[in-house]
Amino acid sequence: MEPTDAELIAAVLGGDTASFEPLVKKYSPRLFSTARRYARRESEVEDIVQEVWTKAFQKLSSFRGEAPFEHWLMRMTVRTCYDFLRSHQRNRELSFSELTEAETAWLERFVANPAQANEDAAAARELVQRLLDQLSPSARLVINLLEIEEWSVKEIAQLTGWSVSLVKVRAFRARAEMRKCLAKITTGKYL
Amino acid sequence: MNLSALREKLVAVARSNPPGDKVPYSFEKRVMANLASLPRVDEWAWWGRALWRAAAVCAGVTLLLSAWCFIALPGHAAADSAVNLEDTVFSSVNGADLTW
Numbered sequence: 001m002e003p004t005d006a007e008l009i010a011a012v013l014g015g016d017t018a019s020f021e022p023l024v025k026k027y028s029p030r031l032f033s034t035a036r037r038y039a040r041r042e043s044e045v046e047d048i049v050q051e052v053w054t055k056a057f058q059k060l061s062s063f064r065g066e067a068p069f070e071h072w073l074m075r076m077t078v079r080t081c082y083d084f085l086r087s088h089q090r091n092r093e094l095s096f097s098e099l100t101e102a103e104t105a106w107l108e109r110f111v112a113n114p115a116q117a118n119e120d121a122a123a124a125r126e127l128v129q130r131l132l133d134q135l136s137p138s139a140r141l142v143i144n145l146l147e148i149e150e151w152s153v154k155e156i157a158q159l160t161g162w163s164v165s166l167v168k169v170r171a172f173r174a175r176a177e178m179r180k181c182l183a184k185i186t187t188g189k190y191l
Numbered sequence: 192m193n194l195s196a197l198r199e200k201l202v203a204v205a206r207s208n209p210p211g212d213k214v215p216y217s218f219e220k221r222v223m224a225n226l227a228s229l230p231r232v233d234e235w236a237w238w239g240r241a242l243w244r245a246a247a248v249c250a251g252v253t254l255l256l257s258a259w260c261f262i263a264l265p266g267h268a269a270a271d272s273a274v275n276l277e278d279t280v281f282s283s284v285n286g287a288d289l290t291w
Binding site: 121 | 198212225
């Protein structure tokens with residue numbers, strides 16, 4: 001029978017560092033999936049996940065076991081991703097006017113008939129990425145958590161450490177920022 | 192163009208295409224190697240560093256106050272200050288009844 005998370009954590013805290021490896025193996029897929037929402041380059045994604053595991057190991061004694069280990073880890077991951085976004089803010093692409101042919105074609109299909117624009121199209125996925133890259137770190141985090149991953153406001157408050165009212169304010173601003181970015185793409189083309 | 196509809200469509204695209212959860216080969220080995228190479232956190236060293244920094248700050252404040260005393264206070268006022276300080280320090284002794 002495999003040891004539980006609590007048993008592994010107790011072993012690590014007792015000095016058996018090797019017991020941390022099964023935890024890394026078990027939760028890394030979830031961490032990679034989350035980190036890939038915020039970083040595009042695979043090397044950056046790996047750096048984020050590595051940093052999360054380092055923090056988790058160093059702060060393991062602060063894990064009280066009241067909530068599942070996964071929740072504790074996800075809080076750490078979201079906060080690390082937010083720090084990553086803030087530190088890489090200057091690297092954001094500034095011009096959004098140069099759409100690729102495929103992206104323009106997808107937008108044209110959407111203008112002609114929104115239902116016909118395929119959600120699986122690579123161009124649409126790229127367009128979403130470019131749109132998210134344009135947002136400020138807090139707006140991107142809120143849009144990702146609230147609209148794409150569909151967490152509740154209360155859950156986002158727990159994940160980020162922000163108050164519920166701050167999440168609501170940031171969500172409102174994030175939507176406005178997203179609208180502004182969309183208007184920027186479409187101005188001159190379709191408006 | 193209806194921007195709200197476009198926004199909803201793009202959010203739907205993002206929802207229907209979640210990023211992959213593939214973990215690079217032997218990633219856990221790399222994490223464990225990195226953890227093994229981490230310097231051990233020595234709390235005493237941390238306290239030592241903090242105390243040395245505090246000592247430097249205290250020395251700086253002492254120097255500043257000394258300089259201020261010499262520059263701001265005239266000579267007789269400095270002498271008065273010395274008398275006042277002495278009176279304050281020895282006030283309990285001066286006022287005490289000598290019972291022996």
